[in-house]
Amino acid sequence: MSLFDCLLMALPVVFLIGSVLIAVKAVSRGKSRKRALLLQLASFAFVFAVCMICPFAASAAGGEALVEAAGNASGMAFIGAAAATGLSCIGGGIAVGNAAPAAIGATSEDPKAFGKAIIFVALGEGIALYGMLISIMILSKIG
Secondary structure, eight states, X not given: OOHHHHHHHHHHHHHHHXXXXXXXXXXXXXXXXXXXXXXXXXXXHHHHHHHHHHHHHHHHHSSOHHHHHHHHHHHHHXXXXXXXXXXXXXXXXXXXXXXXXXXXXXXXXXGGGXXXXXXXXXXXXXXXXXXHHHXXXXXXXXX
16 A cells, blocks of 8 residues: 555545544633534544545446446445444433433423333433444344
8 A cells, every 4th residue: 555545544644633623622712512413423424425436436437347346336235334323322322311301301290100201211312222223233144
């Protein structure tokens, strides 16, 4: 692998680290945290889109598009499995983060409400399990 290839692979990481540093500096100066989060999401989406488009453009330019189609398909399966697991875990974390304090508060007021309150926390955790099951199903198809 040449030095140019190594630099090309390191470029998205450097860009994302730079956007994190800019966001941290902006929040420390008193800017909105919500705006910094949206900046982070936008920069991640941009890097993701560029990294997804570049291999397809490179394979379309050469005559090896059919040979690399199988490699791209398995790579897309890995990305789909990672997205299913990652996004479902983020959603489950948000759900549990909102439901657990409410369940603790309801239990402290009425100990009989524990059974009803813990169901909502378990429903939030179930979202992450469903994402993991979907990613297992995706990964079993490429083997």
